[in-house]
Amino acid sequence: xxxxxxxxxxxxxxxxxxxxxxxxxxxxxxxxxxxxxxxxxxxxxxxxxxxxxxxxxxxxxxxxxxxxxxxxxxxxxxxxxxxxxxxxxxxxxxxxxxxxxxxxxxxxxx
Amino acid sequence: xxxxxxxxxxxxxxxxxxxxxxxxxxxxxxxxxxxxxxxxxxxxxxxxxxxxxxxxxxxxxxxxxxxxxxxxxxxxxxxxxxxxxxxxxxxxxxxxxxxxxxxxxxxxxxxxxxxxx
Numbered sequence: 001x002x003x004x005x006x007x008x009x010x011x012x013x014x015x016x017x018x019x020x021x022x023x024x025x026x027x028x029x030x031x032x033x034x035x036x037x038x039x040x041x042x043x044x045x046x047x048x049x050x051x052x053x054x055x056x057x058x059x060x061x062x063x064x065x066x067x068x069x070x071x072x073x074x075x076x077x078x079x080x081x082x083x084x085x086x087x088x089x090x091x092x093x094x095x096x097x098x099x100x101x102x103x104x105x106x107x108x109x110x
Numbered sequence: 111x112x113x114x115x116x117x118x119x120x121x122x123x124x125x126x127x128x129x130x131x132x133x134x135x136x137x138x139x140x141x142x143x144x145x146x147x148x149x150x151x152x153x154x155x156x157x158x159x160x161x162x163x164x165x166x167x168x169x170x171x172x173x174x175x176x177x178x179x180x181x182x183x184x185x186x187x188x189x190x191x192x193x194x195x196x197x198x199x200x201x202x203x204x205x206x207x208x209x210x211x212x213x214x215x216x217x218x219x220x221x222x223x224x225x226x227x
Contacts, residue, residue, distance in 0.1 A: 002154065035213040037155070044195035044205055044220055045147075045155060088155050092211045096168050099145070099157035099211070 003028060004089050004102035010107040017077040022089035024070050028100055032092040034072040036065055041084045041106075048087070049074060063077045076107070084109045112136040112216050114206045126196050126225070131140030132189040132218055133154030134178075140164075140184040143210025146191050150202040153213075159191065160210045196225045 006022040012018040022034065036049035047056050049065035052072065064075045074089075076083055089102040118130040127150055130146070145160035159170045160179040168180050179192040203222050207214035 012119070033212065037214070039155075045214070046213045047213055047215070050215070056215060069117040084120055086154075090155075090157075090214075096172075101145075101155045101157060104154040 002103040003093060004091065004098035006102035006105045007090060009101065009106045009108065011110055012076075012079045013110050014079055014081065015077045015088065017075065018079060018107065019076075020043075020074045020087050020089075020107070022072040022074070022102050024072075024091060024100075026070060026078055027095040028070075028091040028093040029067065030070040030078050031094055034067055035090045036072075036074045037088045037090065038064075039088065041085070045088065079107070079109055083107060112208070114208065114216055114218035116204065116218040116221040118201070119204065119223045121224045121225050121226065122196055124196060124198055124225055127194045128196065128223060130191040130193065130204055130206075130221060130223070134187045134189065134206075134208075137187050137208070137216075139187040142208050144182060144189045145207045145209060145214065146180060146189075147199075147205045147207050147214070147217075148223075149203045149205070151201070153202070156202075158204070159188075161189070162210065193223070196223075198225050201225045 001048040033051045038048045039045045052067040053065040086104045093100045115133045146158040161180045177195045181190045203220040205220045206218040208216040
């Protein structure tokens with residue numbers, strides 16, 4: 001059972017917009033910034049969004065992040081086949097004194 | 111080019127020990143927090159431990175406290191994870207990542223640890 005809650009899976013068709021939710025609490029998302037990672041099959045994770053809504057250089061602007069209270073969301077617009085991957089949210093938890101990850105959401109592009 | 115390369119994984123019996131290493135290059139290692147993150151087969155990511163730039167602060171996930179020790183050698187641009195009293199549930203790919211409390215903007219390719227009799 002992960003501290004941050006994500007839907008196990010989601011899907012969309014090419015060109016569609018999908019969102020992935022991440023629910024936490026006051027000790028993690030509610031008081032610290034949220035980061036999102038993309039993990040393509042068989043590869044190491046890659047930073048996708050940091051500080052709730054910032055994109056590292058090289059990440060397409062099709063990817064965006066938002067946060068409200070103790071929940072965060074990742075939105076992917078103009079869905080492409082290469083976006084098929086696992087997506088994880090993460091944040092520091094002040095109570096646990098550690099980083100907590102969501103359980104991950106598997107995105108399938110139909 | 112910023113690069114992290116892990117090594118030291120392998121097969122070990124329950125109760126055994128392993129020492130993982132992570133060689134960093136392409137950035138000033140001594141100015142970054144560093145972390146270990148693991149992933150059990152077919153499962154999600156789990157943060158394991160992190161260490162401050164100068165090694166004076168260390169944090170661990172509860173499940174490894176007292177068994178694992180994170181350390182670093184800034185002169186050698188290297189991060190380590192000493193793993194003792196290994197359990198079957200410690201099996202997985204262990205990633206070295208640049209960052210501590212905030213984002214992990216660089217990851218290694220991972221090293222596989224298998225704990226089995």
